[in-house]
Structures are given as structure tokens and as C-alpha cells.
Amino acid sequence: MGKDRNLTRWIFVLPALIIVGLLFVYPFFSSIFYSFTNKNLIMPSYKFVGLDNYKAVLSDPNFFNAFFNSIKWTVLSLTGQVVVGFVLALALHRVRRFKKVYRTLLIVPWAFPTIVIAFSWQWILNGVYGYLPNLIVKLGLMDMAPAFLTDRTWAFICLVFINIWFGAPMIMVNILSALQTVPQEQFEAAEIDGASAWQVFRYITFPHIKVVVGLLVVLRTVWIFNNFDIIYLITGGGPSNATMTLPIFAYNMGWGTKLLGRASAVTVLLFIFLLTVCFLYFAVISKWEKEGRK
Structure with missing residues (x-):
């Protein structure tokens, strides 16, 4: 009977294990392997080259x-996503009427597919026919339409703004959920004692939700650092590599120059860096959790 139960468990788990193996385990180890070879997408054969790819990348x-x-x-x-998401969550937490309506409206950016968001912002910010540049000229704020997507500085600023607008709702929803777990009695006691809004936030609100915020920061750090689609669709890494990030650099290396071995070395270095950052994050979160148990 016990063996049958164990077999049944493995049967149910097996599809998930197969998917994880195909989509994560195999690509991960194949990238590590190819990073030590001169693998080229055009040439069928390749050979072991040791650390040559890493030396080429790092130089x-x-x-x-x-x-x-x-x-x-x-x-x-x-920083922008956490600040905006935090402010929106705290504001919504105080709202008594139409809270669900406001929450739904604020989460709209997160609900749209990235490709829709990218093309929409491309149309809005385009220097020739874009709505925003032409509106700025019509209002007399500038003599010429600003080149939001073709100027090195403006392109990077616009991408950061779009990413904050896109990602803040997810932070807001999670922090808002965490705020619901803070005991209401503590807020009432603080109000009776005459505590200021800052004191309430520092000594009551933040200690209860800081672990949730920490985990959100970990997840969003990995997600944002690995972000590819929204940058590639809006600027493609340009102008003049001003918005070129490591995922796009690795993509261009692998699919542009066909140097898969060198592109794999880039992804391995990216993985090592993010793993180090995550270890630091989790060390801080673990410290917070221990303080919370005291």
C-alpha cells in the first residue's frame, strides 16, 4: 500500500519534473558546457578551448x-518600483471606499503583454509621429520634438520610467497584501499614544512587512537584471549601445555573431553575479527573520 502511494506521488510529480528538466536543467548545464568550447551556430563541430571565452569576454x-x-x-x-509601489500600497490601505476599483485600475499596466506595452510606448515617444513629443511642441514647451528614443540619455531615462510604470503595480499588490496582516490593535494603540505617521511606519508597519519587501526585492532584482523583451522591443539596445544590457549583449553575441560559446560564457558570468547578489540579499532577510522571532 505504501509503495503504491509513493508511486502515485511520483506519477503526479513526473510531468513537472520533465518540464523543469527540459526548460531549466538542460539549458543551464549546456550553457556551462558550451562556455568552455568554441561552439558556433554555423559550424557543426566544436572543440574545448578552456577559459578562452571568459578571457575574451572580460577583455x-x-x-x-x-x-x-x-x-x-x-x-x-x-528603487522606483519599490518607492512607487510602497506609496500606492500605503495610500490604498487607507482608502475606505472603492478600494477594489482603485486597485484594479492601478494594476492595469501589469496586466498587459510586454509586446503591447513596448509598441504602445514606441508610438507615444516616437520623435516624428509620437503623441508626447508633438504635444510638447504644441504646448510651446520646446521648439523641436524631443528625441526620446534616439538620444542616449533620454532613451535610458524613458526605459527606466516605463519599467517603473510597468512593475510598480506588482510591488503594490504584494505590499498591500502584507499590510493586511499587520494587527490593527497596534495602529490603534499608537494613535492613542500620539505617535506620528513616521513613527507608526518605522516601528509598526515596516517591521511587520520588511521580510515580504525583502523577498520582493530579491525577485525583482533578478527579474529586472535579466529583463530582455521590453528593452529589445523599444530600443534594441541603442542608440549607440546606450541601453545595451547583459541579456541583450549575450543575445547579440549568440544570434548576431553566432558565437554561442562566447555568449554562453556571458550568461554564466551573469548567473554567478546574480547568485552572489541573492546570497547577500538572503543573508539580510535571514537576519530580519531572526530579529522578528526575538
């Missing part, structure tokens, strides 16, 4: 340009 200035762009992209986007 390429374009790699470090993409890396620092990824750092800026992640820090600015994550």
Missing part, C-alpha cells in the same frame, strides 16, 4: 558597458 569593453548599464537599469528601476 571586451562592450561587455563592461553592458554590465554597468545593467547595474544602472536594475538599481534605478528597482
